[in-house]
Amino acid sequence: MAAAAARWNHVWVGTDTGILKGVNLQRKQAANFTPSGQPRREEAVSALCWGAGGETQILVGCADGTVKHFSTEEGRFQGQRHCSGGEGIFRGLAQVDGTLITCVDSGILRVWHDNDKEASSDPLLELRVGPGVCRMRQDPVRHHMVATGGKENALKVWDLQGSEEPVFRAKNVRNDWLDLRVPIWDQDIQFLPESQKLVTCTGYHQVRVYDPASPQRRPVLEATYGEYPLTAMTLTPGGNSVIVGNTHGQLAEIDLRQGRLLVCLKGLAGSVRGLQCHPSKPLLASCGLDRVLRVHRIRNPRGLDHKVYLKSQLNCLLLSGRDNWEDEPQEPQEPNKVPSEDTETDELWASLEAAAKRKLPDLEQSQGALQTRQRKKKRPGSTSS
Amino acid sequence: MAKAGEKSGGSGNKGLKRKAATEERQEAAVAEHGTTESGVQPSKAAAFPPGFSVSEIKNKQRRHLMFSRWKQQQRKEKLAAKKKLKKEREALGDKAPPKPIPKTIDNQRVYDETIVDPNDEEVAYDEATDEFASYFNRQTSPKILITTSDRPHGRTVRLCEQLSTVIPNSHVYYRRGLALKKIIPQCISRDFTDLIVINEDRKIPNGLILSHLPNGPTAHFKMSSVHLRKEIKRRGKDPTEHIPEIILNNFTTRLGHSVGRMFASLFPHNPQFIGRQVATFHNQRDYIFFRFHRYIFKSEKKVGIQELGPRFTLKLRSLQKGTFDSKYGEYEWVHKPREMDTSRRKFHL
Numbered sequence: 001m002a003a004a005a006a007r008w009n010h011v012w013v014g015t016d017t018g019i020l021k022g023v024n025l026q027r028k029q030a031a032n033f034t035p036s037g038q039p040r041r042e043e044a045v046s047a048l049c050w051g052a053g054g055e056t057q058i059l060v061g062c063a064d065g066t067v068k069h070f071s072t073e074e075g076r077f078q079g080q081r082h083c084s085g086g087e088g089i090f091r092g093l094a095q096v097d098g099t100l101i102t103c104v105d106s107g108i109l110r111v112w113h114d115n116d117k118e119a120s121s122d123p124l125l126e127l128r129v130g131p132g133v134c135r136m137r138q139d140p141v142r143h144h145m146v147a148t149g150g151k152e153n154a155l156k157v158w159d160l161q162g163s164e165e166p167v168f169r170a171k172n173v174r175n176d177w178l179d180l181r182v183p184i185w186d187q188d189i190q191f192l193p194e195s196q197k198l199v200t201c202t203g204y205h206q207v208r209v210y211d212p213a214s215p216q217r218r219p220v221l222e223a224t225y226g227e228y229p230l231t232a233m234t235l236t237p238g239g240n241s242v243i244v245g246n247t248h249g250q251l252a253e254i255d256l257r258q259g260r261l262l263v264c265l266k267g268l269a270g271s272v273r274g275l276q277c278h279p280s281k282p283l284l285a286s287c288g289l290d291r292v293l294r295v296h297r298i299r300n301p302r303g304l305d306h307k308v309y310l311k312s313q314l315n316c317l318l319l320s321g322r323d324n325w326e327d328e329p330q331e332p333q334e335p336n337k338v339p340s341e342d343t344e345t346d347e348l349w350a351s352l353e354a355a356a357k358r359k360l361p362d363l364e365q366s367q368g369a370l371q372t373r374q375r376k377k378k379r380p381g382s383t384s385s
Numbered sequence: 386m387a388k389a390g391e392k393s394g395g396s397g398n399k400g401l402k403r404k405a406a407t408e409e410r411q412e413a414a415v416a417e418h419g420t421t422e423s424g425v426q427p428s429k430a431a432a433f434p435p436g437f438s439v440s441e442i443k444n445k446q447r448r449h450l451m452f453s454r455w456k457q458q459q460r461k462e463k464l465a466a467k468k469k470l471k472k473e474r475e476a477l478g479d480k481a482p483p484k485p486i487p488k489t490i491d492n493q494r495v496y497d498e499t500i501v502d503p504n505d506e507e508v509a510y511d512e513a514t515d516e517f518a519s520y521f522n523r524q525t526s527p528k529i530l531i532t533t534s535d536r537p538h539g540r541t542v543r544l545c546e547q548l549s550t551v552i553p554n555s556h557v558y559y560r561r562g563l564a565l566k567k568i569i570p571q572c573i574s575r576d577f578t579d580l581i582v583i584n585e586d587r588k589i590p591n592g593l594i595l596s597h598l599p600n601g602p603t604a605h606f607k608m609s610s611v612h613l614r615k616e617i618k619r620r621g622k623d624p625t626e627h628i629p630e631i632i633l634n635n636f637t638t639r640l641g642h643s644v645g646r647m648f649a650s651l652f653p654h655n656p657q658f659i660g661r662q663v664a665t666f667h668n669q670r671d672y673i674f675f676r677f678h679r680y681i682f683k684s685e686k687k688v689g690i691q692e693l694g695p696r697f698t699l700k701l702r703s704l705q706k707g708t709f710d711s712k713y714g715e716y717e718w719v720h721k722p723r724e725m726d727t728s729r730r731k732f733h734l
Contacts, residue, residue, distance in 0.1 A: 017511055032507070039507060041514045203713065229713055247715045266724050271706070271715035289706060289717045291499070291639060309498045311507045311639070313717075 006031065006075030010320050011285050012058055013274070013293055014045025015312035020060055020070060023293060025306050026326060035068055035077040039312075047093040048316045052114075055320055059100065061090035067100060083112060085123070091150075092136025096143035099124060101160070103136035103148060111160060125160060129153070134203075137189045147198055149186030155200055155210060170210050171217035188233040190242065192256075199256065201244050203229035207254050223259035225252050232275040234284070236298065243284060243298070245272025251286060253298065265296050267304050274317040281325075287314035490670065495731040499638040512642065516601035520578070520650040527651055529555035530572055531581045535562045538588040543613050545583060547695045551664060551677050552651055553628050555581075565594075565709045573598055579651055580709070583608070593699060595647060596709045602717065603709045604647055606673075606699040613695055621679050621691030627660020628653050629677070635668040640718055641734040644673075644701060662693070671732045673699040701734060 009022035009031070017039040023030045035043065044063040051057025051069060058070040060077075067090075068080040081100075083090075088105020095101065095114065103109040107130045110123035129136075133150040145167070149155040156166035173182050185203030192199060196213045197220070205226050208219035228246040235242055241255045241262060249268030252261055270290030277284050282299040291313055295306040439455060442448040474481045486492070501508050519525045529552055533541050537560075549555045565582065572580055577598055584592030590611050596603040614620065631652050636645035648666050661681060667674045677694035704718040705711070718733075725733065 017507070017514070019507070039510045227712075231715070247713075248719050249716065249721075266721075269719055269721065269725070270717045289715060311505070312511055 005029075006033075007056070007072045009072070010325065011293060011295070012048060012072075012318040012320075013287055013310065013314050014048050014060060014316045015039075015310070015314055016044045017041055017312045018043030018045065018062065019312060020045060020048075020058070021310055022072075022075075023308055023310075025295060025308075028306075028308075030308055030310060031075075033070065033075065033077065035080070044089075045315055046089040047091065048318045049093045049095065050318065051095060052098070055322065058318065059093055059095060061093045061102065063089050065090075065104075067093065067102065081112065081114075083110065083123075085110065085126075088133075091133045092138075092146070092148070094136070094138035094143075094146065096138070096160075101136075101138065101146060103129065103133055103146075105133055107131045107133050107148075107150075107153070109136065109146070109148065109158070127158060127164065129156065129158070134185070134187050135189050137191065139191045141191070141193070145191075147189045147191065149189050149200055151185045151203070152183070153186070154184050155186055155189065155198065157198070157212060168210070168212035169217065170219070173218055173222070185229070187229065187231055188244075190233055190235050192235070193239050199233065199235075199242055201230035201233040201242075203231075205230055205246065207233075207242065207244060207259075209256055221256065221259050223254050223261075225254060225261060226250055232272045232286075234275040234277045236277050236284075237280055237282065243275060243277065245275050245286060245288070247271040249288060249290065251275075251284075251296070263298075263302060265298070265302070267294055267296070267307070268292075273313075273315050276317060276319040278319055279321045280323060283319070285317055285319045287317045289313050293317070490730055493730045495728060497638055497732070499640065501637065501639055501642055508639065508642075512646070515643075515646075516597055516599070517646045517650050520654075521646075523654055525578055526653050527554060527578045528576060529579045529581060529651060530568075530577045531555055531557045531583070532560045532568075533582065533590075534584045535560055537583075537585050540588060540611070540613065541583055541585040541590045544590050544611060544695055544697075547614055548581070548583075550624050551629070551694045553626070553653055569596070569598070569708050590697075594709065595651075597647060597650065598708065600707060602643065602647065603705045603707070603714070604644060605702045605705070605711075607702055608697050608699055610698040611695065612697070614693070617692055617696060619692070621693050624662055624677065624679070624693045625660055627657040627662055628655060629660065629662040629664045630656040630658070632663060632665040632667070634665065636666075636734060638734060640701075640704065641668060643704065643717070644734060668734050671700060671734050673701070673734070675699065 005024065006022050008024055010025045011023045013021045013023065015021060018034060018041060019039050020033045021030050022033065042064045045060055046063055047061035049059050051059050056071065056073050058072060060068045060070055062068060065084055066080045066082050069078045070076070071078050083100070083102045086104035086106045086108030090102055091105055092103040093101070098114050100112045100114045101109070102112065107128055109127040109129050111125040112123050129148045130150070130153040132153050133148055135150070136146055136148045139145040139147070144160045145157060146160065147155060147157045154172060155170040157168040159167045172184055176182055183204060186200045187203050188201050190199045196211065198210045198212070199207065200210070201207050205224050205228060207223045207225065207230070209221040211220045214220065225244060226246050226248070228248045228250070230244045230246045232245045233242050236253065240257055241253050243251060243253045245251045245268070249270050249272060251265040251268060251272065253263045253265070254260070255262050265284070268286060268288055268290060270288045272286055272288045274287045275284065277298070282297055283305065284296045284298050285293065286296065287293045291310055293308045293310055293314060294304060297303055297305050439448060439451045442451060520527065531545050531549055533545060545557045549557045569580065579598055580596040582594040583590045584594065591608055593606040593608045594603060595606070614623070629652065631649055633645045633649060636642055645666070652664065662677070662679050665674070665676045665678065667676070675697050676692060677696070678690045678692050680688050680690045683689055702720050703716055705714045705716050707714050725731070
């Protein structure tokens with residue numbers, strides 16, 4: 001059952017104990033999926049990304065250097081490949097054209113063949129990005145471009161089909177008012193849609209916009225928020241603002257046109273580890289060290305929609321970008337529902353049986369609607385698995 | 386006389402206490418409320434037309450008088466109701482319905498989904514492999530470093546000394562203006578397992594930072610109500626070198642479990658029951674009360690306790706993952722008063 005329903009989960013969360021959790025917000029259920037049936041801390045999930053073929057596969061990067069394939073259709077782990085080399089956990093995972101791109105903490109970026117047969121083969125391409133990488137992100141439009149950044153590791157944009165040198169290498173800002181060098185700590189990177197620009201958020205509570213198309217290598221825009229390191233960032237639908245989260249659990253939406261703070265979202269109590277906005281709906285999913293997954297609504301009206309306690313510290317999340325938030329078509333539900341409802345409604349409809357043959361489909365649909373309406377009344381609520 | 390008539394008419398409420406005052410009051414009452422009744426004498430309740438409340442009387446003295454009469458009346462009614470209920474209970478004897486339980490804030494606590502279920506495997510695995518696993522697997526034994534903020538005053542110094550007698554295998558060091566981030570690597574190299582820093586403000590200790598050492602969480606507490614040994618009445622003799630037992634009360638939620646385990650990992654695993662000493666960390670409504678007692682069993686069921694050592698109250702402000710790094714560390718839980726303290730019935734530990 002859990003396996004069959006796995007495709008309808010709205011959010012997939014990776015935890016510190018190696019469990020991949022699928023959360024269905026409509027039905028308020030959370031399911032645990034582990035590759036070996038037992039949680040193991042060595043398999044702590046550090047990176048998640050969608051696999052090939054829409055949202056049917058998830059690539060799970062674990063702390064022991066393996067990337068596991070999880071199928072949402074079947075609800076189980078299918079295969080894994082050991083992406084060895086380099087120390088540190090995965091900081092970025094991406095896939096393009098049947099190849100897998102991985103980047104680890106020590107700065108080794110590798111492109112692997114995604115075939116199971118060649119599981120132990122050498123990487124197709126290896127790049128040294130510089131030590132202390134905090135994030136590697138793939139351009140959602142041009143899949144062969146990746147950006148990397150980290151602690152004392154400035155933002156670099158690489159073209160995997162091009163040369164071994166980065167296409168764009170960012171320059172540090174000028175010395176501050178005391179003439180001291182401003183330290184660099186890029187924690188998260190996003191590519192802005194419809195342009196070549198990139199946004200980064202830093203551990204020194206700055207949000208910076210870079211434009212490789214312009215001659216200047218320094219950031220085009222810089223905004224600061226709060227006093228704590230910003231750990232996660234996501235773009236809002238609309239593309240004019242970003243939402244950042246810091247180690248204190250404060251979430252803020254920052255406008256990129258003017259560089260000012262728009263709104264703060266409240267509710268989180270621990271450091272924000274993962275943030276993602278839905279591409280079209282005004283929904284924001286956030287997860288962090290306080291072991292709770294929260295889904296906020298960022299526009300009219302702003303507030304918390306769902307809160308799910310998930311028992312382990314959450315490291316990263318994937319929000320399903322599909323438009324149809326309602327799950328499952330009616331068919332699989334009906335055989336379960338009809339027998340239980342038959343007894344209740346038998347007496348009612350017995351008298352109308354003569355004309356009931358045409359009415360039965362309406363009955364089931366209306367009852368289905370009633371059920372969903374009843375379910376909706378329970379929102380906002382919280383679930384536990 | 387009109388006055389007499391009014392007097393008797395206006396005394397709708399119980400008994401006349403002060404005739405002079407009441408006379409004036411009645412006149413005023415009659416003057417103010419034209420429709421005030423004359424045939425009111427027989428009825429003792431609601432002498433005034435509906436919609437009239439005591440607060441509408443402008444004169445403070447008269448208003449106060451009317452209010453105090455109303456209060457006395459209420460008290461009498463309440464007492465009468467209680468007596469009646471008691472009589473009914475006695476009359477029914479065994480068949481009396483059980484007494485209703487009074488509502489307290491602890492009873493009415495909002496359901497917290499993070500309360501740990503003892504059968505939960507995921508949480509059990511999480512706890513079995515967290516930073517305290519090596520302590521709970523008996524692989525390491527605690528060694529504590531106690532220090533203060535810079536230039537401590539007398540109370541704080543004495544509290545540190547007393548704490549070091551309470552916590553076995555602990556050492557007090559003077560903080561010579563050293564940065565915690567520099568002390569911590571030195572502690573780790575000298576095999577210390579925990580670091581306690583007592584923060585002082587205006588000559589009294591008011592904060593406690595408890596950092597589990599190799600890479601464990603750091604908890605920051607507000608400390609209040611600190612009583613040193615000589616301030617504790619009817620206390621016993623000083624604690625001996627025996628290892629005390631520990632009692633952790635009421636740490637039910639997941640956060641509470643983490644904090645409880647932090648406290649447990651301060652004390653060695655093998656309590657010496659010969660010493661009859663016990664340290665209690667009692668959590669109630671998010672305040673953690675620390676007490677240190679010596680107990681003695683006077684008979685099968687009677688226990689006597691003597692309070693020894695220092696006594697203080699803690700409230701968790703933040704729990705940070707990793708050793709002390711308040712600027713760049715990641716927080717597992719931060720107390721945010723404006724967001725978390727909105728309900729009087731919601732607690733986090």
